Amino acid sequence: MRRLLPLVLAVLVAALAVAAPARPVLAAADGTLAASSVTVGSELRFSYSTPRPSATNWVGLYTDPGNGPAGEAYVGPSTKWTYAASASGSGSLPTAGLAPGAYILYYLYNDGYTWLAQPVRIQLIAASGTLTLASATVTAGTPIQVTYTTSKPSGTNWIGLYHNPGNGPVNQAYVGQSERWVYTAGTSGSASLPTSGLTAGDYIVYYLYNDGYTWLAQPVTLRITGSGAPHFPTPAFTLRNAKVGVAYSATVGGLVQGNTAGLSFAKTSGPAWATVSSTGAVTGTPTAAGTATIGIRATTTAGTTDATVTVRVQAAALVPQLRALSWNLWHGGTVVSNGFEKELKFLLERDVDVVGIQENQDGAAQALATALGWSYFQNADTAVLSRYPITATTPTVAGSAVAARIDLGSRSLRLWNAHLGYTPYGPYDACFGHLTVQQLLDREASSGRTGQINDVIAAMAPDLAASASTPVLLTGDFNAPSHLDWTAANARCGYGAVPWPTSTAPANAGLTDSYRQAHPDPATSPGNTWSPVDKTFAGGYGYDSHKGEPEPQDRIDFVHYRGPLTVLSSDALWEGTPSQSDPSGNAWPSDHAAVLTVFAVS
CATH class of the missing domain: 2.60.40.10 (Immunoglobulins)
Structure with a gap:
């Protein structure tokens, strides 16, 4: 059974205007509540606010009529519930396993049954069709065979395959790209989805309406198994x-x-x-x-x-040393054959503890976390992956940056991870365009990177203020060089010192570049991360006349830190000799070098 508080609960979808049940008490509910009907199996999403916040305010879903606290007193248990602790916020309730029909949503105070808002009636709607798999398990390379029926035929109805959990339309709205898809016209029929090139793991199949994301049937899960002899990524x-x-x-x-x-x-x-x-x-x-x-x-x-x-x-501290990685996965590792297993192998062999991931295509961080038994927090582009538990998260800021609090036993860690805009690209402007330093800085501002890094640093302010007790990391692909590398003593493309904003902003905020601290001389230890793959400029960015010339190499991926950490080592890493012309067979699944810094945790 579950809880209640003053709330403005405005469901994140269209509000369903309904009459609330009569209240037999005179105390005013000082919030409001609205909700929409949803298809059974999708999440019922809501937002709320109240002048009486409490960590034990809660939102409960009841059958209508049924066990709901119509008289602001316990009658029976809710079917689903969740805490709604803040003065305002959002949340969701799962509807999987519930029967279609009428329900009512209550916003209640402090683990009790006092209304915080007028209850709202919800209709859980049955899907309008069926979706059936020929088998719940298929071997990679073998097509997935499906049959379907619907009372809402359309030439643009479609079936999509997604990682489970991952980018699927769990709330009947776009989250990310499907792995495979096919149109399914007519009221019934069969179809197949190819699996060649997919990694082994858990997937989910959705049957969706008219080029959109409205469910036509309950999604169906399946598992894709690999082929060949079983093996660990590394022994x-x-x-x-x-x-x-x-x-x-x-x-x-x-x-x-x-x-x-x-x-x-x-x-x-x-x-x-x-x-x-x-x-x-x-x-x-x-x-x-x-x-x-x-x-x-x-x-x-x-x-x-x-x-x-x-x-x-x-015997003492659980994590006396921390191995932190910044890694751009190159479209989630999909460009290189068997990229997922190569990612696992690298993480295991390098004994990595925490990772800031960029280019998190198709929920790559989630798939890695599932295989490794780790924790993760992600959006469509960036993610935090951790061997140790993630206890709190910060949603997307400055375009795609995310953050997480990680429990290291006797100490916590805050890890921020950012992926800044990629165009225009400063080394091209310098080495091909020969712009003035001021023009380079103006182009950095026009790229959005200057604003993005400033927004990230501003969002980090509370963590930076508390960094004496809780160390802070900032990892990322900044798509820009460092002022510590472009110096008067280390001329690049004819330039002396260039105060690249994406590196000066973290430094001004008290963050230290761990690689450059470990390797102070950029001439003898350049630490280039772009690119172990691209050695020849492929054109574009307004510089097609330079196509075929050597690609400017630079250090654009970083592990910054602040707080009670000591750098023991830092390296730019990749494996093998990656091919630019045919990268599918590369041992290294990315086009960036990864940056691995080993810290002693004070």
Whole structure:
């Protein structure tokens, strides 16, 4: 059963004007409430405000008529509920599993039943068709076969395949691109969706109306399995740290690649305290500090594969060292064949703790987090990925930047991650256009990057003020060089010092560039991140006459920090010798180098 408070609850979709039930009490509800009807299975979204905020104000959904607190007193349990703690905000209630029909939404005060707004009636509508899969599991490369029916035929009805969870239209509105799609005209029929090139994992299929995102049927989930022998991305890797005497939990359950039909796990060696479940959960309570080495075997119908897993058991601080990465994934890793597995391999082999991700296409961070058993927070372009729990998040600012609070045991960390505008590009303006320094700065402003970085720094202000106790990171692809690299002593393209705004703004806010702190001389340690792939200028940006010339190399990806951290090392990393002309076979799944900084946590 659930809660109540003064609220202005304005559903994020069109308001449904309805008469509220009669109230038998005289106390005024000092908020308002509005809501829209939704198709069963999608989320009921709302917004609210109240002059009486409380951490235990809540919104509850009841059958109408039914168990709702019509007399501002408990009658029976709600069907769904959620807290609405702020003076104003937004939220949602799931409707999966509920029957179509009439419902009523209440906004209630302080874990009780006093109204904060007039209740609103909601209709949960049954979908107008059916969607059926021939199989709930398919092997990558094998088409997904579907059949469908609808009472609302259209030549532009369509079926779309999305990662689950991911960019699917869960609220019957666009979130992100589908992985595959096909039109489905007529009142019934069959169709197929190709799976070639897709990574193994969980997906969901939607049947949608008239080139839009209104559901025609309940979505259906499926799993795509890999082909070939099962294998871990790398045979030896480290899981999150443990602490003596504290219950531990991690997982390897999502890491096996290849054919995973019938997948199960077993422990083959390791300390007595560690157990490995059939689903890949690694649990137990460590009894002594040190390095625990655990042998794990994964078995599928296609064979077995083994991994050696390390857990660092700490006696004091859970995370005495932090390995932080900034990584542009190059359209989510989709440009390079088997990019997802290559991303997993890199993260595991480099023992990464936290990642600021850019170009998070198709919810790549979510897929990585699911496989790794990590936490994540994402939008369509940027994400924070963490081996340790994310406890709070900051929604999108300055176009696409996001932030998260990460629990490191005895200390928290705030990680901000940004992806700034890419055009016009300063090194082209300098090396090809030979603009004056003032013209370069004017072009930076016109690109939007100057405003974006200033907005990010402004949003970070409370975290920067608290950084003495809670360290702060700012990672990102800034699409601009650093004033620490373009100096009088390190001439580039004939220029001396250039005060690039995207690097001076963080410095002025007290943030330190970790790579340049580890490598003070830009002449001997340039640390270029753009680009290990693009060595020849491909044209565009108004400089087609320079097509085929050497691509200006520069450092445009960063890990900045402020607070009780000490830089132990920082490196610009990639793997192999990436090809520009045929990148699909590259061992490195990105066109940027990643920046990995190792910190000692004070």
